Amino acid sequence: MTDPTEGRLRLTILGGFLGSGKTTWLRHQLHKRAFGRVHVIVNEAAEAPVDDALLTAADQMTLLAGACVCCEARDDLRRTLLSLCDQRSRIADPAQRLENIVLETSGLADPAAILEVIQSDPILARQIVVAEVIVVIDALNARDQMQQEALSRAQVEAADRLILTKTDLAPPDRTAQLRATLQQAAPGAAQSAAVFGSGLELADVAADTQPFALPDLAGQDAAPIAASQLDLGDTPDWTAFTVWLSALLYARGDQIVRVKGVVRTPAGRLLLQAVRRSVQSPEILPPQGGPERSDNEVAVIGRGFTQDQLVASLARFSA
Amino acid sequence: MCSACGFPAAPGHWTEAGAATPHERIRERFRRVQVLQKVLQGTGVTAHDGGVVPGIQVISLNGAQTIVANLEALWAEVEAMRGHAFDPLDI
Numbered sequence: 001m002t003d004p005t006e007g008r009l010r011l012t013i014l015g016g017f018l019g020s021g022k023t024t025w026l027r028h029q030l031h032k033r034a035f036g037r038v039h040v041i042v043n044e045a046a047e048a049p050v051d052d053a054l055l056t057a058a059d060q061m062t063l064l065a066g067a068c069v070c071c072e073a074r075d076d077l078r079r080t081l082l083s084l085c086d087q088r089s090r091i092a093d094p095a096q097r098l099e100n101i102v103l104e105t106s107g108l109a110d111p112a113a114i115l116e117v118i119q120s121d122p123i124l125a126r127q128i129v130v131a132e133v134i135v136v137i138d139a140l141n142a143r144d145q146m147q148q149e150a151l152s153r154a155q156v157e158a159a160d161r162l163i164l165t166k167t168d169l170a171p172p173d174r175t176a177q178l179r180a181t182l183q184q185a186a187p188g189a190a191q192s193a194a195v196f197g198s199g200l201e202l203a204d205v206a207a208d209t210q211p212f213a214l215p216d217l218a219g220q221d222a223a224p225i226a227a228s229q230l231d232l233g234d235t236p237d238w239t240a241f242t243v244w245l246s247a248l249l250y251a252r253g254d255q256i257v258r259v260k261g262v263v264r265t266p267a268g269r270l271l272l273q274a275v276r277r278s279v280q281s282p283e284i285l286p287p288q289g290g291p292e293r294s295d296n297e298v299a300v301i302g303r304g305f306t307q308d309q310l311v312a313s314l315a316r317f318s319a
Numbered sequence: 320m321c322s323a324c325g326f327p328a329a330p331g332h333w334t335e336a337g338a339a340t341p342h343e344r345i346r347e348r349f350r351r352v353q354v355l356q357k358v359l360q361g362t363g364v365t366a367h368d369g370g371v372v373p374g375i376q377v378i379s380l381n382g383a384q385t386i387v388a389n390l391e392a393l394w395a396e397v398e399a400m401r402g403h404a405f406d407p408l409d410i
Contacts, residue, residue, distance in 0.1 A: 027324050027325075028324045030324075031323055031324035054326075057324065196325070197324060237350075238336075238337030238347070239334075239337065239347050239350040239351045239354060240350070240354045242333070242334035242335075242337070242351075242390065243334070243351060243354045243355060243358070243390060244407055245334075246334055246390040246391055246393075246394060247358075247390075247394050247405055247406075247407045248407050248408070250391065250394035250395065250398075250404060250405075251394070251404045251405060251406040251407065251408075251409075252406065252408065263337075265336070265337035265338075266337065266338060266339060266340075266343050267329060267336060267337055267338055267339035267343070268329075268339070270329060270336050270337065271326070272333070279333045280328075280333070281328040281329055281330070281333055281336070282328065282329045282333055282336040283325065283326040283327065283328050283329075284326055284327050284328070284329055285326055286326070305408055309408050310408070313407045313408050316358065316407075317354055317357075317358055317407070
């Protein structure tokens with residue numbers, strides 16, 4: 001009997017919380033050509049996209065920025081997938097056809113809601129098979145995320161495969177405890193580890209390792225996480241901006257989940273990325289990626305502040 | 320990053336990544352302390368950087384002084400001297 005999935009386009013959903021390392025993992029996989037002939041769909045909640053600049057190894061890419069495809073931008077996702085199915089069906093030679101789609105979700109997406117988009121569409125359900133839901137877990141921050149964010153738990157529960165990142169920075173006993181918790185939350189999901197995309201061996205978890213407590217988040221009344229956009233102008237003042245951002249992360253690091261953007265400086269185009277209080281050494285990007293690139297715009301994602309507050313505060317530093 | 324799939328990272332502390340030449344670096348240091356002196360007004364803490372010794376000097380109202388290596392350490396020192404953190408959304 002033939003495999004019912006044969007001939008269908010394979011979709012891999014790559015999920016995980018804000019700043020967990022989805023793009024870093026994916027770009028290494030693309031570099032290794034782990035997905036064959038692949039079309040990458042990148043979804044970012046922030047309006048100024050950054051991830052597309054990092055995924056240059058993809059054969060083809062579609063960027064859906066400014067809204068999350070599991071909620072507001074469902075129709076955009078449906079349209080994009082339908083158009084990929086349509087393009088593929090016009091190619092007669094199977095050796096030339098697209099094999100895989102990788103959907104890198106925004107850090108605020110619930111993979112289960114994306115599965116629903118595909119299953120509820122009669123055409124997509126016949127053309128696309130969801131190969132795997134991969135969820136990237138930040139070994140340093142996952143404990144706080146799972147204890148505080150219902151979304152983070154929903155992502156873990158939706159996973160077929162869990163990839164732990166930043167395990168080189170997390171204490172081994174904490175990683176073991178995290179793995180026991182993940183095992184409890186997603187018993188069927190295979191666990192592996194990767195540091196900057198390269199696979200890493202995980203030691204066995206001792207049988208007596210206790211998972212950490214997950215408080216009941218039902219009725220949680222926290223303000224939703226929102227993305228704010230900062231326009232730094234054509235000639236950004238990097239120094240004033242970093243004095244401001246370093247102070248902000250120090251004082252409000254608990255509320256700021258993610259900062260990212262590309263800033264032009266005399267030293268080149270710098271990719272700025274922060275998760276909570278920890279800021280990565282900025283990567284120096286190649287000179288220009290196209291006229292429509294939104295450089296000098298920085299997204300600050302978190303809760304407990306408004307975009308207007310950030311803009312007014314930054315203005316006091318730059319003046 | 321594996322050396323093949325990533326882009327090169329700027330060396331040093333992330334806040335100092337905007338300057339590549341010695342000339343730009345010294346200019347950034349003077350600009351940094353100028354911004355700090357302005358925003359720290361009224362907080363009871365001042366910052367100083369003469370450009371000669373590495374680091375930023377932090378001075379409290381009662382004369383306590385210390386030199387910190389970068390902005391991240393500076394905000395921790397400001398908090399220690401004042402007893403509470405400096406919140407840029409609260410000035």
